[in-house]
Amino acid sequence: MCKNYPSNVSKEQFENIKSILENTKKRTKPRSLDLYEVFCAVLYVLKSGCQWRMLPKNFPKWQIVYYYFQAWSKNNDKEPSVLQLVLKKIVKAFRINNGRKEQTSFCIIDSQSVKNTDTTKNKGYDAGKKISEIKRHIAVDSQGLPHAIYITTAEKTDRNSAIIMIENEKENLSAVQKILVDAGYTGEKFASKIKTIINANVEVIKRNELHSFVVLPKRWVVERSFAWLEKCRRLWKNCEKKRLLCNLCIFVLQSTSLD
Template structure:
């Protein structure tokens, strides 16, 4: 009995944890595979916090503290939650992210679906474990590229992962095509100078029926924070709080996508 109390108190000390009340917001969605599994012998709340611990500290699954469920149990749940049999189908991690972001916007008095998005890409170096890597000649980095569209709060509306050799324009158009139902209310898209050329605005108009605004720093003739563009830069900086995201350690592109989704899901939940 004393040992169990010590384990509970130790588990509650990790700063990567979310509260049980916050977890209850997404628990029904994560239990979608319950009928396909044997009777559960561990608390899903502890499993989710174990995944967040690995995300925040960057530790390997086998190195999870013993206060959490066994590492292979934690990884098995994570593997099922991140599964994405089709690129157009949301995983069990993506669904609660979209739901919580929409609820957060609604609590602010906004529509659950945004009419304005900011688009950007981030190139991340891959380790030798990753199988899907490309070379970004502009950044001189071999790895993957994260493409993301955020709303005025900096919260993701759509995320897509490609090899680093894919251009920003191609990645953005892929984001719009894969998430056109989520972005069906978008009327204006803001991008930087890297998205000009090859009739990018015409393609955006065709896919989303939205207008494109290009914010060019060279037109300012001085260093100045670009209005509204800083929002997505802050969104990228939020990922730096998770050591597992400092480099791409995932073998598959979908795994790289789901770990980013998980990071933003934990961030939104902590705001409730």
């Protein structure tokens, strides 16, 4: 039995996603392992930033926890990962609890650069910053909840990556009517491409004055979402490419009440 660590979710919250996690592996006999403890162990590693081998002894063996994490993170071009399905279910439930529709009609898109470590599997070099890093692209609603995620290496442009992200999640973003972006996404080609994919209008928010700090309208929402991610130490630097989705589950699970 694991202790009540700050990274744990409640058992009531876990019941909302248990059925999705259980479908990862077919059962030929009754499961003796408690998936709640496995999931809490994953959250502990990703929240604290410790190595898998340094998991506290009151969790299941680290090899088992890592196996399930890899299984839950696995995805391909045709099917989303288990963690992506969990995240979508949580976001929809939270929106319904707040009296909103399941699908958002408004999105804010931005990217965040994160330095790589020497153990990173996929690396990219940013010639402008002269560092090896990745980029995390997200599309959030007015509450800061993620509706689309895409991870690329540093040399990829924000505009092209955003188009691919929207293309991958066009079914989930089919109700979006307006997308807010910063000056990095300026261009008629980008706006027309988004219009073709999901029939949404793109609004570019630019700074009116150079060399002065101005809070751009609604842009703070996506910046707050990135700040939420920074609460997870595993996201301070990129160790493995698949960390983002699970950490998004962490901040959504811990900041919402789905009881």
